[in-house]
Amino acid sequence: MSSPVLVAVAWPYASGSRHLGHVSGAYLPADVFARHQRLAGNDVLMVSGSDVHGTPITVRADDEGVTAQDIADRYHNEFLRQWEALGISWDNYTTTGTAHHARVTQGMFLEQLRNGHIDKRTSEQFFDPDAERFLPDRYIEGTCPHCSYEDARGDQCDNCGRTLDPTDLIEPRSKLSQATPVLRETEHFYFRYSDFTDEISAYLGDKSDWRPHVLNFVRSWVDEEGLLDRAITRDLDWGVELPVDDLGPGKRIYVWYDAVIGYLSASQEWASNTDDADHWRNWWYNPDSRHVYFIGKDNIPFHCLFWPAQLLSYDREIHLPDDVPANQYVTFKGGKASASRGIGLTIDQGLELFQVDGLRYALAASLPEQADTDISVEEIARRINEELVATWGNLVNRVLSMVNKNFGEQPSVDGRTAEDEALLAAVDTALVAANDHITKVELRAGLRAAMDAAQAVNAYLNATEPWKVVKDDKERGGVLLGTALDAINGARVAFAPYLPFSAMALDEVLGPVTAWERVPVPVGTPIAKPTPLFTKVDVDALLADDDTD
């Protein structure tokens, strides 16, 4: 009955503030799924952490005249604060900067070196003689050979859109120092991903239940070109240190090789803080466990191709990803959200403008599960006001108010009619539907099922008119209102994964939700005069002093 579920969530990059697109892409869906799985009785381990390595962090640190550690700490702390505010229910949220993570990464590296899936190769790369370091492609600028645009990057020309190699650029210059980069030999370790092309192809072969856009993408990648070997070290002094000294100083493990290992190291770190330090094995070496990875579509190759290959090369017995329900992008009025380009809202801006559960509702109702989904400040406000507040918030308030005014407690519901039973059956049906949808990570549909339950209760109230009945027949009025309250008690289970903060407010009145089922409200439960779960957004005021839409 109870089975282990690993909820593995993309590691946010601690190089800058994240935006609402990241929340929609990974953190919110992961949290909804994890909360549901816990209520469904499964053993959930939900892990992630800040990815604190990589070049963008060191470049930003240089720009600001601070250390890379300062940048990593700043954004890691920002993320921690935001997860708390958003109600993301981690079991362990750590970073790739821990000594433990370095040990796990080095252990995996050594095992793969030993069994021949990592080897050493020499290549030529551009080197900045002034900054005294090797340059990633995108830190080299120059004139585009195709369109003569003067500020083309080494990886791509922003003017004509063509993909470039840094050696294509006319008059290349370093973005760091403006110096002319020179080609210099450098030695790196390579992971032999090509060794795993066939196995990964076979692994993907039985994933027909994956989202089509995910499966199409990785299958065509593997089938057409196969996997290519990739350098997994970089000329940097910021990152996980190499466990061997073959390359000399100034080389570190590449951020992407180590970031995905975080799923394993964070699971172990979690277990080490419990009574059973080996408990992580319940998820990683258990054929009955299920691993679900929540990521944006930009991370698909790393999670569906490279990470499984790394795991296979490390240990044949270790658990591979079971599902990677990657989300597409949220766009803001047609443009891809980007904090650096000022498109869309940062997490802090979203939290400032909206009540948390309202924001969670609006984002969950618009998750880009199948295709890019367009949202805006007005759209979020509309979802909150016209859907969440009007249908669910108002329903809770109207029923609690009537029960409070007429009885002050949950009345007796003896003598229910077929009409009353039909309502409860409708709620139970909605709970089953929501359970099915969320299990399959169809979270928009799951939320819709919850709303269906709420609308069924509203329709029941309009049909039975308890506010009239209670005047002439208090006993029948009590049955109607008690039934409505029982129905709400069921509907709130379906809403609980999406709206954890208002769920807690209801917990104080109706008791905690402990399982995915409708539980009758005990007769005599005191019902005080309610305060609304949510408040409406003042759209005009919002747009008047907001220029970020």
Add this chain to the structure above:
RNA sequence: GGCGACGUAGCUCAGUUGGUGAGAGCGCUCGACUCAUAAUCGAGAGGUCGACAGUUCGAAUCUGUCCGUCGCUACCA
């Protein structure tokens, strides 16, 4: 350039392996109700499913071409 996705009611989106008259939410119109955060409930209007051609007894669903939007392209993560 290559690869991929998308283009369905005013808006945001669903439409399993092609099959009775094309859907949801919101908005809009009309009606009901007035317990509730001017909330709710019911009914209705509204679409030649981007364009063109083809396959088929039958296509939003398959094929081709075109138009438009977007993403990826392995050293951004």
